Amino acid sequence: PAQAEKIRLKIASGHSPGWHFIELAQDYFVPEVKKRVKERTSHEIEFIEGFSGSMVKATEVLEAVQTGIIEVGVFCICHEGQKLSLHNFPYYLPFGPSDPNISLKATRIVYDKRPELNEVFAKLGQRVLGLIPFEPYDIVSRFPIEKASDVKGRKIGAAGPNAFWVAQAGALPVSVGGPDMYTSFQTGLIDAMLIFPGVMDTLKLYEVAPYLVRVAIGSMTVVPVTVNGRRFDRLPKEVQDIFIEVGRDMEAKAGPFTTELVAKILKVLEGKGVKIATVSDSEREAWSKMLVNEPAKIAKKFEAESKQPVTEIMKAYIAATESLGHKWPLKAKLD
Amino acid sequence: MRKFLQGVDALTKAMMIFTAFCALGIAFLILVEVFARNAGLQFYGAAEYIRNFLIVIVFLQLPFAIRVRGMLVVDIFVDSLPKRAAVPVSIVGDFLGLLFFGAVAAGSMDPAIAAWVEGQYEGEGVVDVPAWPAKFSIVIGCGIAAFYYYVRIVETLRSGQIAARSRGTPPAI
Amino acid sequence: MESVAPYLLVCLLLLLVFAGVEIAVCLGIVSFLAMYSATQDIGISLSFLNSTAYEALRQYLFAVVPLFILMGQFIAQSGAAADLYWGIDRWLHRIPGRFAYATVLGNVVFAFVTGTSLASATTFTAIAYPQMKEAGYNRHFSLGLVSGSACLGMLIPPSLLMVVWGILTDLSIGHLFIAGVVPGFMLAALMMAYIFAITLIRPDLVGHGSGRRQPELDDAGPHVARGIASARPEPTSLDMTISLTGLLAIMVGALGGIWVGFFTPTEGAGIGALISLVVAIAKGMRWPAIYETVLLAARTAIPLMIIVFAAQLYSRTLAMSGIGLTLQGTITGSGLPEWGIVLFMIVIWLVLGTLIDSISIMLLTVPIFGPVALSLGIDPLVFAIVGILTIEAGLLTPPFGLIVYAVRSVIPTENVSMKAIFAGSTPFCVILLVTIAIILTVPETVTFLTRLI
Ligand code: NA
Ligand code: NA
Numbered sequence A: 001p002a003q004a005e006k007i008r009l010k011i012a013s014g015h016s017p018g019w020h021f022i023e024l025a026q027d028y029f030v031p032e033v034k035k036r037v038k039e040r041t042s043h044e045i046e047f048i049e050g051f052s053g054s055m056v057k058a059t060e061v062l063e064a065v066q067t068g069i070i071e072v073g074v075f076c077i078c079h080e081g082q083k084l085s086l087h088n089f090p091y092y093l094p095f096g097p098s099d100p101n102i103s104l105k106a107t108r109i110v111y112d113k114r115p116e117l118n119e120v121f122a123k124l125g126q127r128v129l130g131l132i133p134f135e136p137y138d139i140v141s142r143f144p145i146e147k148a149s150d151v152k153g154r155k156i157g158a159a160g161p162n163a164f165w166v167a168q169a170g171a172l173p174v175s176v177g178g179p180d181m182y183t184s185f186q187t188g189l190i191d192a193m194l195i196f197p198g199v200m201d202t203l204k205l206y207e208v209a210p211y212l213v214r215v216a217i218g219s220m221t222v223v224p225v226t227v228n229g230r231r232f233d234r235l236p237k238e239v240q241d242i243f244i245e246v247g248r249d250m251e252a253k254a255g256p257f258t259t260e261l262v263a264k265i266l267k268v269l270e271g272k273g274v275k276i277a278t279v280s281d282s283e284r285e286a287w288s289k290m291l292v293n294e295p296a297k298i299a300k301k302f303e304a305e306s307k308q309p310v311t312e313i314m315k316a317y318i319a320a321t322e323s324l325g326h327k328w329p330l331k332a333k334l335d
Numbered sequence B: 001m002r003k004f005l006q007g008v009d010a011l012t013k014a015m016m017i018f019t020a021f022c023a024l025g026i027a028f029l030i031l032v033e034v035f036a037r038n039a040g041l042q043f044y045g046a047a048e049y050i051r052n053f054l055i056v057i058v059f060l061q062l063p064f065a066i067r068v069r070g071m072l073v074v075d076i077f078v079d080s081l082p083k084r085a086a087v088p089v090s091i092v093g094d095f096l097g098l099l100f101f102g103a104v105a106a107g108s109m110d111p112a113i114a115a116w117v118e119g120q121y122e123g124e125g126v127v128d129v130p131a132w133p134a135k136f137s138i139v140i141g142c143g144i145a146a147f148y149y150y151v152r153i154v155e156t157l158r159s160g161q162i163a164a165r166s167r168g169t170p171p172a173i
Numbered sequence C: 001m002e003s004v005a006p007y008l009l010v011c012l013l014l015l016l017v018f019a020g021v022e023i024a025v026c027l028g029i030v031s032f033l034a035m036y037s038a039t040q041d042i043g044i045s046l047s048f049l050n051s052t053a054y055e056a057l058r059q060y061l062f063a064v065v066p067l068f069i070l071m072g073q074f075i076a077q078s079g080a081a082a083d084l085y086w087g088i089d090r091w092l093h094r095i096p097g098r099f100a101y102a103t104v105l106g107n108v109v110f111a112f113v114t115g116t117s118l119a120s121a122t123t124f125t126a127i128a129y130p131q132m133k134e135a136g137y138n139r140h141f142s143l144g145l146v147s148g149s150a151c152l153g154m155l156i157p158p159s160l161l162m163v164v165w166g167i168l169t170d171l172s173i174g175h176l177f178i179a180g181v182v183p184g185f186m187l188a189a190l191m192m193a194y195i196f197a198i199t200l201i202r203p204d205l206v207g208h209g210s211g212r213r214q215p216e217l218d219d220a221g222p223h224v225a226r227g228i229a230s231a232r233p234e235p236t237s238l239d240m241t242i243s244l245t246g247l248l249a250i251m252v253g254a255l256g257g258i259w260v261g262f263f264t265p266t267e268g269a270g271i272g273a274l275i276s277l278v279v280a281i282a283k284g285m286r287w288p289a290i291y292e293t294v295l296l297a298a299r300t301a302i303p304l305m306i307i308v309f310a311a312q313l314y315s316r317t318l319a320m321s322g323i324g325l326t327l328q329g330t331i332t333g334s335g336l337p338e339w340g341i342v343l344f345m346i347v348i349w350l351v352l353g354t355l356i357d358s359i360s361i362m363l364l365t366v367p368i369f370g371p372v373a374l375s376l377g378i379d380p381l382v383f384a385i386v387g388i389l390t391i392e393a394g395l396l397t398p399p400f401g402l403i404v405y406a407v408r409s410v411i412p413t414e415n416v417s418m419k420a421i422f423a424g425s426t427p428f429c430v431i432l433l434v435t436i437a438i439i440l441t442v443p444e445t446v447t448f449l450t451r452l453i
Helices: A020-040 A058-067 A100-113 A116-123 A160-167 A178-187 A197-202 A229-234 A237-271 A281-291 A294-306 A310-323 B002-038 B046-067 B083-118 B132-159 C005-018 C023-039 C042-056 C060-078 C080-091 C098-111 C117-134 C139-150 C160-169 C173-201 C237-260 C265-282 C287-321 C323-332 C338-353 C358-375 C380-394 C402-410 C418-441 C444-452
Strands: A006-013 A044-050 A072-074 A126-132 A138-141 A155-157 A172-174 A192-195 A211-214 A223-228 A275-278
Touching: A006 A020, A006 A058, A020 A044, A020 A072, A020 A126, A020 A223, A020 A237, A044 C287, A058 A072, A058 A126, A058 A223, A058 C042, A100 A116, A100 A126, A100 A237, A100 A310, A116 A126, A126 A229, A126 A237, A138 A197, A160 A172, A160 A192, A178 A192, A178 C160, A197 A237, A223 A229, A223 A237, A237 A275, A294 A310, B002 B046, B002 B132, B002 C060, B002 C265, B002 C287, B046 B083, B046 B132, B046 C042, B046 C060, B046 C287, B083 B132, B083 C023, B083 C042, B132 C042, C005 C023, C005 C287, C023 C042, C023 C287, C042 C287, C060 C117, C060 C237, C060 C265, C060 C287, C080 C237, C080 C265, C098 C117, C098 C139, C098 C173, C117 C139, C117 C402, C139 C173, C139 C402, C139 C418, C160 C173, C160 C358, C160 C380, C173 C380, C173 C418, C173 C444, C237 C265, C265 C287, C287 C402, C323 C338, C323 C358, C338 C358, C338 C380, C358 C380, C380 C418, C380 C444, C402 C418, C418 C444
Parallel strands: A006 A044, A006 A072, A155 A172, A155 A192, A211 A275
Antiparallel strands: A072 A223, A126 A223, A138 A192, A138 A211
């Protein structure tokens, strides 16, 4: 038997424990790895937790795992628009599945089918232990929104790769970060924000923006938990197996966990007097129409930059979602 | 050596003046963005540009702050040290400064080159702001900073006393 | 890093700081060495430096620092602020210590439009300090006053610290904002009471009794308020009109714009800087002076930003060394009574406040202390205000009083030691602690307004 080792690893994220994916990492991944290693091996694992950006900011987690500043990282691929342009595909295809469970399953199918996705991560010195889906994107708003044209000329907070969803609909995107969101609504700097129901609750946005417009623009599976490759290779074999196993188990939990969470949050928000409205299918189709040419443009740009099969991956994602029963309001023109 | 130092000083001063006015430039960029937004025009990326600009400004200003000894220190105890003790302490401090900023410069070299070669940018898809200016600013700023600490050590060793901190007129460079 | 390492780090840091090594270098080199000793890997340690250098300051919000400094310098150098103080001097004729009152009241107003104490500190050092100096106020007293009253910036809404606190603890940010109002006014009132006491006990501190102007040894160097401080004629009514309209325009245009939502705080700072430039030109400032002012503002802002970068390195090092876990174990396993635990947390905040910046302190402690306080049955709003006040008090204490450094860096050419400013700010630190004691004894001071809503 291998010599007993006491292993210290740093697990970090720029996001705070208020996010469900950090909850999964902190309350499931960490204790579960510790428990199984203790039960099944002679080794012991200690995690030093650095969430909320206390070790690294959201935009530097990928690189920090790569260089070895931290060993395990949790982050959003949306912050790595260039390095992970191949993995950011759910963002290029708005109005995909809104059920986090289906989004996760479809994304997993693509990851398993296309080796390029894991190869890019390997080149960046890390391996993916598990994926976690986001809640579906909805619009938190100070005014009611029924049609796509209602956002025209409005100041809408949308940072990162989702900005084009509202920009194409004629909105004025304002770059607003997490801590500023509340005051930005309060002062009227923004009228609406493309964001998750859970954020509306944790940041108390309902105090200043009482409408939750369910546009069903999609749930994106863009949060990986990754581990530094060199450090992983140096772990005892049986510990490596546990990491892979717990990562997979966490991913299996993540779909239902997120789906249930959304249902729970919607109830909580309703109880707090939030006015929840759903956008009709015909309006979603109208909105889709405005965006129909965007995916091909984006794919072309990133394909030229990364020399990776971005279009193929997008097509694979569309096929995977359809095989799981999702109906796109309008299919993106990709050829 | 003296010629070289004069050259670096001239560069430092030029960078200081250039980046000082960049701060005013940021204010104008903000004005344009606010005007556009409140006039109902789409205008992207001011925040993203400013974020990256900030790094350029701070690190290109750094050498000047060190050269004129404008960095902040706690002077509660050192002011009462006898010269015999103060000189070695000052040399140790300058050596640590050389080590630290030298390390930042060294650690930032490869990422800066990579940013240039790979055409890295920031902006998450809305605007593409090239990453190399900010990354090279760190290398240049911290590199010159480290060099100035070296100059300080040499000067202290040569004269046997510590140059005054910038309280009155900063040394003309 | 083993469990003694965090304490070793703190000791080494203090040693270097007190040896007079530049603060940024102290924080930076200790972090670098700690990282190296933990990883034994030079590549990782260098990456750590690079990653933090590139990311720590790359925040839109940080642009506020140079822009507000620029605004403050234009207001000060153009003489607009000086005119205002001339006005106050005339209108509050014969009220002893009127500039001191004006500084506190000015900070109350400014606090309603800014979210950071650093902005208040830099702006008021540039505006108020030269006036008080000219009026013969004791320098330590007036710099301490500027530092102390800057704390109002974080207590009166909007406040960056409250927003971060609300996010970390899942508290209503709106309620936090409202909760800060009464303690904010209370703090301002206590400061004015202190000033009143000073005018009775030590009138010489506020420029009375020893001649109008104190002899200074350091007037040789060109100083910040070069344009206003030397004997100058009383402003004409045209001067006064331009200055007061200009200041009003900055308040309404820039700061009011933030309040009603035309723009973000960063944008407000940018607009404010531009309006102040226009005011400066209207006041007769021309190219050479504008050029000098822009350079001076940059020279002021940069050492501050570099310290923010180095402080980030250090707080990250603390986080990576696992000091948080050590602390949580210490608290829960201590068996202290409730008041003992609260006192313990206050002491920790004060100690950390002597070392690192407020946001970092909150990131490191609030996730640990928040649940502890909740389990003790302390009202979370009361706990939040106490925490913010304590952390602010830490910003006034040596060796790392960020506010004091901000004040010092605005007057780079004056011969004032850090020790002197710290000495001047100590009474204000005590006033903050008194406010904390009042809030803990009468929690209604915090909860009263939120209950009304
Ligand atoms: Na405020
Ligand atoms: Na302090």
